[in-house]
Structures are given as structure tokens and as C-alpha cells.
Amino acid sequence: MKARRFMNKFSKLLACLPVLFFLVMAPVAEAGFGITPPYVRNTSLIRNSTYEQQILLVRGDPNTAQKAEVTIDAPEIQDWIQIVEGSTIALPRGEQKVPMTVRVTVPEDAEFKDYTGAIRIRTVADDGQVAEGAVSISLGARVDIELSVIDKEIKDFRVRRVSIAELNEGHKFWWLFFPGKIRFETLLENIGNVDVAPSRVELKMYERTGTVLLEETSNIGKVPKVKPYATEPVVAEIPTRLPSGSYVARYKVFNGDEVKQEGELSVNILPYGTLQLAGFGFMGLSIAHKISILLPVFALLIAILYLIHIKRSRKKNRL
Amino acid sequence: MLYNQNELPKFMQTAGKITILTAFAGVAVFLFAFVFDAGTQQLNRVSAETASTTLTVLNTPPTFQQAAYEVVESSTSTPTNSGSVIQWRAIGNDSNGAPYFLLICSGNGAPTANPASGPGNLGTAPPRCPTGTQWGVSAATNSSQPATVSTTTSEAGTFAGGSFNGEKHRWFAWVCDDDPVNPRCSTAFSQGFSATNSSPYHINKRPVLTSATNNGPVNPGATLTFSSVSTDPDTIGGEDNIFIVVCDSNNYNTTTNTCNSGFLASTSVGVTANANAAYILASIVRDNVYSAFTFLVDQHGHEALANPIQNNFTVNNVAPTVLGGDITLNSASNLILTVPGNQTTGFTLQYTLRDANSCVNTTGTPGSEFAGYRIAIHRSGISSSTCNSTVGSHNPNNCYASQVPSSVWNLNCTASTTSCTGALDDSMVYNCTFPLWFVADPTDTGTPWASQNWVASVAGVDDDGAIGVLRTASIGQELISFVALDLITASIPYGGLEPGTNSPTLNATTTILAVGNTALDQENLGESMCTTFSVATECRPSATSTVPESEQKFATTSVSYGNVAALRLSSTTVRELELNVNKTTSTTTRSQGITYWGIAVPASITLAGSYRGLNTFTAVRSEIGQGW
Known part of the structure; x- marks a missing residue:
């Protein structure tokens, strides 16, 4: 009896309250x-x-x-x-x-x-x-x-990091001086839309305290290019004639005439032969030393050509 | 007149011949007696017998067969160092064949020859100078053999009182015998036979080293000057040039006049007093006290008696240095925050400390010269003088300072084991990791700090507590915008509504929290609600059992449901609410943005129950100037 009474009341309540509950509780x-x-x-x-x-x-x-x-x-x-x-x-x-x-x-x-x-x-x-x-x-x-x-080429990059690894000092071979090879590594982010590389890297080498300028040098040869939108390390090879020691390098990385990055780096040049690294070859030689090699070679070539020419002329005359 | 010889008597024939013969015979006898002194004894005897006379034949003095000379030149230009041996040599000749002595005197008075005690003791009684100084006398020397006199000069005493302040001395050489009866010296003296070996001889006195100092302490690479209070007493031909030679130990070589090893410095320009020497220190030298021994020597290689004076010098401790290019932040990559509302760990910093005192102190342990660091990682707009690594400068938005406790900022640096190769190496590479809070200011495009970036400033601290100057990295890195939001409650508390009614005002709220590093706006999208909603199974359109999403409205304030400011929710058209939630600046209190919600339940809804749906809050980076 009581149960029936309860059920009746509950049915009436349900009919009167078509209420929607959108939230039971609010979880944190x-x-x-x-x-x-x-x-x-x-x-x-x-x-x-x-x-x-x-x-x-x-x-x-x-x-x-x-x-x-x-x-x-x-x-x-x-x-x-x-x-x-x-x-x-x-x-x-x-x-x-x-x-x-x-x-x-x-x-x-x-x-x-x-x-x-x-x-x-x-x-x-x-x-x-x-x-x-x-x-x-x-x-x-x-x-x-x-x-x-856009319809134009943008040649631009951002330098994200620079570093110079330790290197061997240059060395003499007979009268030729082969300079040490500075590997100036740049982590380059191409922010243009064509392949790009630094046009030039300049170094001013100072003694350890950075007060006395010892050498000014820049890269030899071209620096590898980085594809558009990529970020890759590229290496510029720079000759140095400084002996082993600790130096300060003030660098400038150029994009055309614009200096994209400049700063200071420490450079450690080790005695020749310390590292198993190849130095500069013929390309690193000074102009005078290059000429001193090329001149005899050219002279020899000319002499050979001249001899061949004379030989042929004689043959022709005999015929 | 002609005679007939045959006609004359015999005696007449021989007359004259005998006379001539006799005359010739007399002459012959005379000549014989004259030439051969025949009959001398007989004659003498005859004389003695007739008169008494006496004659003493005297000893003759020896003579110089070769003039006396200085064996080693002793002259103004080549004086004899005090304390060195000077030698004279000569060859004497004694007519009696007796031995002789070579005597060297300071004066030219005839020396006194002394007699030997007997003919059997010849060569035992040397002569002596009558006055002045006797420089020396040789041993008895056989006639015609060279005699040598040697004597050792001395700095003072022996030759004091000599002419010219004892620096230049005349000498006179004699040769004497010691005849027991009548000893004799040569009648004339000798003073050499050429300009370079003649009297006088010259004594080079020692230079005088009174004291030695240096101008240390000095820095590595600097010039250290060794000074001396020093003079030279010699005056003839002008004062001698004097030099100091500095060795790192007491190992001066008096023959080569330099250090056997460990040469440090020497006087480069000749001076006559107070010599000094410059020593350029190597660019990398440990801070320490170094031994130095100063030696004074004159231009003739004569050393001071006071040699050496120990004169140690000190190399300063200098603070470590850093070059901007030797600082690499986060491996040259952008700084990217990835933990909403918390710290993102694992950012990196690499730097190289350099110290002119080498990377190794006297303990020899690699890296022992370095004792610590000062690091500030900051937005470039905050200079390193402001963000200077001190506790007071720390601000998780833009300046992380190494001097705060690790519980505040856990910067952890370790030295590379491959760097610092020895005492001649000045560098040490450090690798650090550090976290950044989610509030760290972004510097990429679209933020107020787009023209800046994040950099690291580093200074080293050495084992003596010297702190270098903070140097900022040459190349900075961008800190990228991190758009992140969180909710206080993950649902909208609409409560219960009867069909045909709506929220009178937008009184249900949702609160988003800015847990990234940007100011936020909010985009809203929503789905229809029904009792069976899931992401995969959205509600079917139904007038009786689905409440369309457009019945939900939202606004930035609690406006009435019908207010035009209340935006209807859409499932397709994104509605951006300009909440402008400020960029959070505190690591503990996040900025909030409240959205007010209301809903209407269509009267057609007949199905009672718990309706569910899904609204999407999309975080949008605010425009610059709104909430930054």
C-alpha cells in the first residue's frame, strides 16, 4: 500500500518536472x-x-x-x-x-x-x-x-651559431709555406627563397687579450650553400699564418655587402702535426709562392711545345 | 953591371942569400910565436918571477834573449778580471850558463839579486824588487829556456794603491841569476814587445750589485721589469757596461755568462749603472710566486760578488674571461616551451671559460682554476647590467639568474672532460642545462618583444674568487610563443532548466587560465546537446530531444540572455571572444579569463534527463597591446 502510494507520487513528480540537467558536478x-x-x-x-x-x-x-x-x-x-x-x-x-x-x-x-x-x-x-x-x-x-x-628572389640568412675548431699551425715545405686552415663553421638558417651562403667571412686575429691585431684574413674558395628554409652548418676555410697559441678572432659574416653577424671567438692553434687534419694545399699558398711553382711549370711546357714545333717543322722540311 | 959568377970566390958567390934567409927565418919565428902564443907560460913564469899582479873576472848578468810579455793580453779593452791569473813570460840567457829568474816589479828600480849559498845551490835564491810591489818572480829557469811568472789578481788588497785606482799597473821585467859570489840582474828591464802584451796590465774589477727588485706582481702576458742597484768601479776607458741576467734558479754559467737553464731575462742595452731587464710573461701563466735569481755581470764577463740576489716575482691572479662567440644558447636552436603552467626543462647552454692563469691551478687538476660561474639568461632587452645573475635580478619572465637557489632555478653546469688539456691551456668548456618557466617572454613575431631575443651572459669565477665580467652571447635565440590554456572546471554549470525557459542572465561561468607565455583570447565552438552525445556520435537533430548549440550564449560579462552582447554558439562558425587574458607573469598565480554562459531550453523538448554536449575553447594569441 505504502509502496503504491510512493510510486504514484513519484510518477506525478516526473510528469511535473521535465527538467534538463546539464551538469551533475563540475570536475576540476x-x-x-x-x-x-x-x-x-x-x-x-x-x-x-x-x-x-x-x-x-x-x-x-x-x-x-x-x-x-x-x-x-x-x-x-x-x-x-x-x-x-x-x-x-x-x-x-x-x-x-x-x-x-x-x-x-x-x-x-x-x-x-x-x-x-x-x-x-x-x-x-x-x-x-x-x-x-x-x-x-x-x-x-x-x-x-x-x-x-612573391615573384622575386630573396637571398637572406640568419646565423644561428659560429665556431672555430682547433687547428694545426701552418708549416714550411722547402721554400713554400702552407698556412694553417681555420674551419669557420656557421649554422646557417636560410630565411630567403633561394640557395644561399655567406659571400665572405673575415677574421681579424688578435693576441689572447684581444688588444694587438696580428693578422687579417678571409675565406678562400666558396662556402657551400643552404637550401631555402633549411638550417644547416656550412664551413668557410680561412688560412692563417699564425704560430701555435691562443688567439681571439673577431669575425664578420657577410651577405653581399651586409654584415649578417659579427662577434668574437677564441681560437686555439696547435703545433703542426698535433691534429690529424689536412691543412691548406696549393690554394693556401701566397701569390708569390704560387708563382714560384707555376712559372717553372709553364716554362717547361712552353719549352716542350717549342721543341715539338721545331721537330714538326724539320719533318715538314724534309718532306 | 955584370959579373962572371964563376970567376968569383965561393963566399962571394953565397953572400946575401944567407942574409935574406936569416931574415926570413927570424920573421917566421916571430910569426910562430905571435900566432901560437908559444912560450907564454915560460914568459909568465919569467914575469912572475919578475912582478906580482891580480885580476878578478866577474860574473856577467843574464840578458833577455826574448823580451818579457803578457801571456794573455791585459789591456784597456781586454783587462784581466780580478781573481784571474795573469802571466808573464820571457827567455833569459846567462853567459855562464847559470839558471835565471824572471822578476816582475811595479817599479823600474834595479832589483836586488840574491846569491845562492854555493855553486851547488844555483837557482835557489830568487831576486826581489827593491821598492814598490813585486808582482811575481818565476822559478829558476835554465838559461835560454822560457820563464813564466804567474800570479792571481784579486779584487782588493793585493794591488791596492796601484796606479789609477788599482785598475792599471805598470810592470817591469828583469832577469837575474843567483851567482853565489856575484849575483846579477839584467842591466835593462823589459816591458813587452808589442802593444797588446806590454806594460801596463789592467785589472777589471767586479761590478757591484747592491740590490735587485722587480715590479711584480704582474699579469700574464705583461712585461715584468727586473731592476738592480748596480755600479761598476772601473773608470779607465769609461765605465764598463753592466748587465743583469735573471735565471729561474741559481744556475748561472760563468763561462757562457748565461743561465744553464731557465733563462728569464737579461739587460738588452748596455748601461753603466742600475741595469735592468725586461721579461715578457707568457700569455698563459698560473698565478703563483716564481723563483728568480739576478746575476750582475760586466761587459768583460766579470760577475758581481753579490751574485745572485734572489728576486722572486709574483704573477697576478686574473679573473676568467668569456668571449661572446664562445657562448651557445640552446645548441643554437629556438627556445621552445612545452609544459603548460610549469617549467620546461632541458634547455642547454655551452660556454668556454678562459683564464690567463691557465685552466689548471697548482694542484694540476684539470679545470681547477675555475671555481664557479655567474650566468644570466635573459631577454636581450634586459641588459646584463640589470640581469646580472644576482638573486635580486631574477625574474622568470625575462631574467634567470644563477645565484638564486636551485630550488628556484635549477641551472646545472658540468665541465667537459675533453677540454683543459694542461697548464698551457687556458680554456674549459662547460655544458649546462636549465629550465624555463612557462611565463618566459616570447620574442618571435607577433609579440611585444619581436625585436629582441634571448641571450646568455656568462662570467667565470676562479679559485681565488675573482669574478670576470659578464659577457653576453654574440648570437641570441628566439623564445617562441607558447599558446596554452587550462580550465578551472572542465564543464559548463548550467544547472537545471524546464523546457521553454532560459537562463535569465549569463550566469554560468567558465574560467580559462593562461598557462603559456602569451596573452589569450578565446574562440568558441559547440555541438548540439542530447542525452546520447559522444564525439563520434553527435546528436541527431530532434525538436524533442536535442538542444541545438545555438541555444547557448556567451559573453565576457554576465549580461541578460537576450542582450545583443551575448553571442550565440555555433558548431560551424567560430566566435572569438575578446577575453584579453593577460599574459601570466607569476609562476604561481595564472591569469584568468571568465566566460559567462547562458542557455535556453526549447519548449519542444519533452525528453527530460541529463543532456550532454561538447564545447571547444580554442586559445588564440592576443594581439599586441591586448593583455601583454
Whole structure:
């Protein structure tokens, strides 16, 4: 009897209260989400070029598996942009940061102008479930797209690091002095759109305290080039006639006439033969020494040619 | 007149012939007696017998067969050092064949020859000079054999009172015998036979070293000057040039007039007093006290009696140095924060400390010269004079200072085991790791600090506590924007509503936290709600059981649900809310942004229950000037 009375009352209550509960409880969130960098930017793209930018997706709490859903919102250039890892990127348990690679492929017929857009990333539970009885919140972040397609070559770079390895001092061989070879390594970031290398590297060598200038020298030969948008180490080979010792080198890295980077580096020159490194060969010789080798060679060649010529002339006369 | 010889008597025939013969015979006898002294004895006897006379034949003095001379030239230009041996030599001849002596006197008075005690003791009584100084007398020497006189000069005493301040001395040589009866000396003296071996002889006195000092302490690579209070007493021909020679130990070689080893310095220009010498220290020298011994020598290679004077010098301790190009921040890569709301670890710093005192102190342990470092890693807009590694300069937004406790900033540096190869090496490479807080200012494009970057400033501290000057890296690195958000609650607390009603005001709130290093705005998207919603299975459109996402509204303030400022949520059109959440600057208190929410439940909804859905909050980096 009592039970029936209770059931009746409950049915009436249900009928009177078609209430929606959007929240049962408010769970505390401690799992932040972020991206870095929040942009894909390149202002020197040319037609038919490809540019890649890596973006890290990071989580404050990687203890649960999640996935990131990526959408591209860039109407004009939707076709140019590809997420290398796909539109859904797994954020495995334990992985605090996951890379996402955005590849921009500029078509042949791209208009020369600026392009913008956005890539949106949101994180959801790996199983797609949301909290019961709640309007859950998914965290996401926006990657801004800023691209410019231009019709001119930009030859520019950024020096990210310079270093000079230890080297052997120069040495004498008969009358020829073969200088020591300074390997001036530059980590170069090509921020233009054509292959680029430093046009010149200059060194002013000072004694250890940096007060007395001992030698001025610059690179011999060309420095290898770095592809557009790449960051690679390149080496400029610079001769030095200084004896072994500790020196200060004041360097300048040029791009054309512009000094892209300058500073001071320590240089250790070791006695000849200390390191198993090849020094300069013929190229490192002074002009006078080069001439002293080339002149006899040319003279010999001329003499041989002259003899051949005389021999032929005599043969002709005999005939 | 003609005679007939045959007609004359016999005596007449021989007359005259006998006379002539007799005359010739007399002459012959006379000549015989004259030439051969025939009959002398008989005549003498006849004389003695007739008169008494006496005659004493005297001893004759020896004579110079070869004039006396200085064996080694002793002259103004080549004097004899005091304390050295001077020698004279001559060849005497005694007509009696007796031995002789070579006597060297300071005066020209005839010497006194002394008689031997008997003919059997010839050569035992040398002569002597009558006055003045007797420089020497030889041993008895056989006639016609060379006699040598040797004597050792001395700095003072022996020759004091000689002419010209005892520096130049005349000498007179005699040869004498010691005839027991009548000893004789040569009647004339000898003073040499050429300009270079003649009287006088010259004594080179020792230079005088009174004291020796140096101008230390000096830095490595500097010039150390060794000075002396020194003179030379010689005056003839002008004062002698004097020199000091400095050795690192007491090992001066008087023959070569230099150090046997460990030569440090010597006087390069001849001076007559107070000689000094310059010693350019090597560019890399340990700070320490170094032995030095100063020797004074004159131009004739004569050393001072006071030699050596120990004159140790000190090489200063100098502070370590760093070159800007020898500092590499984060392996030349951008600084990328990856931990929302916390520290990102694993950033790197490499630098090379250099010390003119070498990388090794006297213990010999590699790197022992270096005792520590001062490091500041900072945004380049904050200079190293402001961000100077002190506790007070530390600011997790833009300046990380090494002097804060490791609990505040855990900078950890270790020395490379492959650097610092010995005492002649001045460098030591250090590799460090450090964390950065999520609030560290970004310097890439689109931030207020786009023209800057992050750099490291480094100074070394040596084993004596000397601290170098903070030097800033030549090349900086960008710190990349880190857009990150977090939530205080992970859902929207709408509560319960009856169908046909709505939230009177936007009173449900969500709070986002800026846990990256940028100011934030927020974009919102949302899905429809139903009781069966999942990401994979979105709600079917239904008037009775699905609440469209557009029934949700949001704003930056708690406006009424119908207010135009309240934006409708969309599942397709992103709505950006200009929350302008400030960039968080505190590592403990995050900046917040509150979104106010409201909802309307359509009257057509008949299905009661717990509806669920999913709204997406997309973090957007704020524009410059909004929340930075």
C-alpha cells in the first residue's frame, strides 16, 4: 500500500518536472593544452616551393590518451596545406608533446600576394566519450597562417651559431709555406627563397687579450650553400699564418655587402702535426709562392711545345 | 953591371942569400910565436918571477834573449778580471850558463839579486824588487829556456794603491841569476814587445750589485721589469757596461755568462749603472710566486760578488674571461616551451671559460682554476647590467639568474672532460642545462618583444674568487610563443532548466587560465546537446530531444540572455571572444579569463534527463597591446 502510494507520487513528480540537467558536478581540470609556435609564417614563398613548419602539440597532463582533431580554415589556400600526420593526431598516454607538421605546397599558378588562414586543433578523449550529464569543454588552439607568395628572389640568412675548431699551425715545405686552415663553421638558417651562403667571412686575429691585431684574413674558395628554409652548418676555410697559441678572432659574416653577424671567438692553434687534419694545399699558398711553382711549370711546357714545333717543322722540311 | 959568377970566390958567390934567409927565418919565428902564443907560460913564469899582479873576472848578468810579455793580453779593452791569473813570460840567457829568474816589479828600480849559498845551490835564491810591489818572480829557469811568472789578481788588497785606482799597473821585467859570489840582474828591464802584451796590465774589477727588485706582481702576458742597484768601479776607458741576467734558479754559467737553464731575462742595452731587464710573461701563466735569481755581470764577463740576489716575482691572479662567440644558447636552436603552467626543462647552454692563469691551478687538476660561474639568461632587452645573475635580478619572465637557489632555478653546469688539456691551456668548456618557466617572454613575431631575443651572459669565477665580467652571447635565440590554456572546471554549470525557459542572465561561468607565455583570447565552438552525445556520435537533430548549440550564449560579462552582447554558439562558425587574458607573469598565480554562459531550453523538448554536449575553447594569441 505504502509502496503504491510512493510510486504514484513519484510518477506525478516526473510528469511535473521535465527538467534538463546539464551538469551533475563540475570536475576540476588540471590538464592544460597548448601549441608552439602558434603560426605558420613564411613571407618569401615562391611558386612551386614547399615549406614545412613543425608545430608542437603539448599537454599538461599526458596520463590519458587523447587525440587532436585538426581543421584547416584557409579558404584560398586550403589545397596548399597539408597536415603530414593527418587530420587526427594521436596524443598517446605518456606523450607530453607531439609534433604536427604543416606542409605548404605553393602551386605553379599561385597569385603573388599575401594569404591568411587558420588551423584549429582541438583535443578530445581518445574514445570520444564526454562526461555524463555535462556540457564538456574541449581545449584547443589556433594556428595562424600567414603566407606571402612573391615573384622575386630573396637571398637572406640568419646565423644561428659560429665556431672555430682547433687547428694545426701552418708549416714550411722547402721554400713554400702552407698556412694553417681555420674551419669557420656557421649554422646557417636560410630565411630567403633561394640557395644561399655567406659571400665572405673575415677574421681579424688578435693576441689572447684581444688588444694587438696580428693578422687579417678571409675565406678562400666558396662556402657551400643552404637550401631555402633549411638550417644547416656550412664551413668557410680561412688560412692563417699564425704560430701555435691562443688567439681571439673577431669575425664578420657577410651577405653581399651586409654584415649578417659579427662577434668574437677564441681560437686555439696547435703545433703542426698535433691534429690529424689536412691543412691548406696549393690554394693556401701566397701569390708569390704560387708563382714560384707555376712559372717553372709553364716554362717547361712552353719549352716542350717549342721543341715539338721545331721537330714538326724539320719533318715538314724534309718532306 | 955584370959579373962572371964563376970567376968569383965561393963566399962571394953565397953572400946575401944567407942574409935574406936569416931574415926570413927570424920573421917566421916571430910569426910562430905571435900566432901560437908559444912560450907564454915560460914568459909568465919569467914575469912572475919578475912582478906580482891580480885580476878578478866577474860574473856577467843574464840578458833577455826574448823580451818579457803578457801571456794573455791585459789591456784597456781586454783587462784581466780580478781573481784571474795573469802571466808573464820571457827567455833569459846567462853567459855562464847559470839558471835565471824572471822578476816582475811595479817599479823600474834595479832589483836586488840574491846569491845562492854555493855553486851547488844555483837557482835557489830568487831576486826581489827593491821598492814598490813585486808582482811575481818565476822559478829558476835554465838559461835560454822560457820563464813564466804567474800570479792571481784579486779584487782588493793585493794591488791596492796601484796606479789609477788599482785598475792599471805598470810592470817591469828583469832577469837575474843567483851567482853565489856575484849575483846579477839584467842591466835593462823589459816591458813587452808589442802593444797588446806590454806594460801596463789592467785589472777589471767586479761590478757591484747592491740590490735587485722587480715590479711584480704582474699579469700574464705583461712585461715584468727586473731592476738592480748596480755600479761598476772601473773608470779607465769609461765605465764598463753592466748587465743583469735573471735565471729561474741559481744556475748561472760563468763561462757562457748565461743561465744553464731557465733563462728569464737579461739587460738588452748596455748601461753603466742600475741595469735592468725586461721579461715578457707568457700569455698563459698560473698565478703563483716564481723563483728568480739576478746575476750582475760586466761587459768583460766579470760577475758581481753579490751574485745572485734572489728576486722572486709574483704573477697576478686574473679573473676568467668569456668571449661572446664562445657562448651557445640552446645548441643554437629556438627556445621552445612545452609544459603548460610549469617549467620546461632541458634547455642547454655551452660556454668556454678562459683564464690567463691557465685552466689548471697548482694542484694540476684539470679545470681547477675555475671555481664557479655567474650566468644570466635573459631577454636581450634586459641588459646584463640589470640581469646580472644576482638573486635580486631574477625574474622568470625575462631574467634567470644563477645565484638564486636551485630550488628556484635549477641551472646545472658540468665541465667537459675533453677540454683543459694542461697548464698551457687556458680554456674549459662547460655544458649546462636549465629550465624555463612557462611565463618566459616570447620574442618571435607577433609579440611585444619581436625585436629582441634571448641571450646568455656568462662570467667565470676562479679559485681565488675573482669574478670576470659578464659577457653576453654574440648570437641570441628566439623564445617562441607558447599558446596554452587550462580550465578551472572542465564543464559548463548550467544547472537545471524546464523546457521553454532560459537562463535569465549569463550566469554560468567558465574560467580559462593562461598557462603559456602569451596573452589569450578565446574562440568558441559547440555541438548540439542530447542525452546520447559522444564525439563520434553527435546528436541527431530532434525538436524533442536535442538542444541545438545555438541555444547557448556567451559573453565576457554576465549580461541578460537576450542582450545583443551575448553571442550565440555555433558548431560551424567560430566566435572569438575578446577575453584579453593577460599574459601570466607569476609562476604561481595564472591569469584568468571568465566566460559567462547562458542557455535556453526549447519548449519542444519533452525528453527530460541529463543532456550532454561538447564545447571547444580554442586559445588564440592576443594581439599586441591586448593583455601583454
